[in-house]
Amino acid sequence: MEKHRSDARRGVKGKGKLYQIMNDLGIENFYIELIEHHSCNTKEELFKKEGEWIRKMGTLNGQIQGRTPEQYRTDTVVQKQEYDKEYNKNNKDKITEKQKTKYQNNKEHYKQKSNDNYYEKKETIREKMNAKCQCECGVVYSYGNRLRHFNSKHHKNFLNNNIDKCLATRRRTTIRKTTEATFIQQ
Numbered sequence: 001m002e003k004h005r006s007d008a009r010r011g012v013k014g015k016g017k018l019y020q021i022m023n024d025l026g027i028e029n030f031y032i033e034l035i036e037h038h039s040c041n042t043k044e045e046l047f048k049k050e051g052e053w054i055r056k057m058g059t060l061n062g063q064i065q066g067r068t069p070e071q072y073r074t075d076t077v078v079q080k081q082e083y084d085k086e087y088n089k090n091n092k093d094k095i096t097e098k099q100k101t102k103y104q105n106n107k108e109h110y111k112q113k114s115n116d117n118y119y120e121k122k123e124t125i126r127e128k129m130n131a132k133c134q135c136e137c138g139v140v141y142s143y144g145n146r147l148r149h150f151n152s153k154h155h156k157n158f159l160n161n162n163i164d165k166c167l168a169t170r171r172r173t174t175i176r177k178t179t180e181a182t183f184i185q186q
């Protein structure tokens with residue numbers, strides 16, 4: 001305690017908050033109190049015990065002793081979010097600059113990555129668009145052509161219960177499709 005007091009008087013850094021408050025409230029008002037006898041074998045056990053008490057009593061110390069990094073993150077996740085939000089707001093330029101440098105230094109890596117992403121996405125989209133759907137009107141259409149199909153005469157005739165017309169347009173469509181297919185193949 002004597003050391004804390006003299007450090008606080010001299011304004012030693014590292015325990016900023018504690019010493020500031022000791023000075024504000026009066027150094028003579030601070031004392032050390034034994035709250036528990038606890039025998040332990042390692043420093044870690046000691047820190048853990050200290051942490052338990054700090055959690056019970058609150059602390060000026062930024063980090064609670066004896067927490068695993070995982071525990072620390074869980075305990076402070078909300079504060080961290082607030083802090084990050086504030087930090088990002090106040091450091092926009094710095095962050096942009098940092099990202100730029102990071103990109104410049106890893107250009108090839110990022111290009112490759114976005115390339116991979118692009119082809120992966122493209123492939124997924126292509127698969128989705130090519131998926132065959134069976135319409136209640138009897139036509140099989142590709143998902144990508146669904147709007148065209150829903151606007152087609154055939155589908156509209158079907159919805160209007162005009163089965164005769166529906167069959168006619170369907171035959172025409174089939175014929176046209178066959179012609180197109182032959183044409184593409186040549």
Ligand SMILES: [Zn+2]
Nearest residue numbers: 135136137155
């Ligand atoms: Zn249809």
